[in-house]
Amino acid sequence: LGGQLSTPDRHRLLALAARHAILLVENTTFAELSFDTRQPWLADLAHRHADRPMPALISLGSFSKTLDPRTRCGWLWLSRPEQESPLGLQAMIRARWANGMGDMPWMHAALSELITSGDYGRHVQRMRRCYARRLERLRAHLSAALGDSVWLPPPSGGYLQWCGLPSLEARQLEQLHQDLLDAGIATLPGSLFNAEQSGLRLNAAQLGEEVTQNAARPSDEIPRQQEILARLTAHLQKALAQGEG
Incomplete structure (x- = not known):
């Protein structure tokens, strides 16, 4: 839904997993794109409180979300020495190389240089501001067009927007998802993420900035992004009209 688990809840989750010897796999792929203060990763908490019982923990991130999907590269952090981990790091690396046909060492070297130079951190800062503006534009457009019939909670980071549609049943949501696919708009049905709230997950990454009319852009031209928004809204x-009917 675009939110973050609070720090006290993270502590409770770690304690619960340690008590029952549960392996935690933390997916932090959007954490670096937090708009405000990023909550500490589970890995951060495990490192700071090494004196407490901690569960087996794997944290993973992806440069595909912060840089480019074509990087096909991410990072892993293990809370325990490899010989104690249910999933050894070297075994993961071998499986990844076998699956990726050797992968791209030159990409890994470029990413390493990008991070150590500080350019990666500056890029992430820019993208945080960029995605915040794009999500705000998406929410403003849908709110103006649909009013209270949709629930659009402001996400705390990333570029994904939850669009709650409480008046639609599961069958109607699946049909809406398929209709949008047929119209060239990819979404993900909310049933994959939330069993209680009905809705869709929208992606604002490619929405771009607000387009204004100027001499270089004819006033009768309909920008592609505005046309996509119009199709989504329609x-x-x-679907909402059919749900009310």
Whole structure:
């Protein structure tokens, strides 16, 4: 839903997993794109409180979300020595290389240089501001067009927007998802993420900035991004009308 688990809840989760010897796999792929203060990773807490019982923990991140999907590269952090881990790091590396046909060492070297130079951190800072503006534009557009019939909670980071549609049943949501796919708009049905709230997950990464009319852009031109927003809105309005009927 675009939110973050609070620090006290993270402590409780770690304690619960340690008590029952549960392996935790923490997916932090969007954590670096937090708009405000990033909550500490589970790995951070495990490192700071090494005196407490901690569960087996694997944290993973992905440069595909912060840089480019074509990087096909990420990072792993293990809370325990490899020989104690249920999933050894070297075994993961061998499996990844076998699956990726050797992968791209030159990409790994470029990413390493990008990080150590500080350019990666500056890039992430820019993208945080960029995605915050794009998500705000998406929420403003849908709120103006659909009003209270949709629930658009402001996410705390990333570029994904939850679009709650409480008046639609599961069958209607699946049909809306398929209709949007047929219209060239990819979403993910909310049933994959939330069993209680009905809705869709929207992606604002490619939305771009607000387009204004100027001499270089004819006033009768309909920018592609505005056209996509119009198609999205039309399908949502149609589905909501059918749900009310």
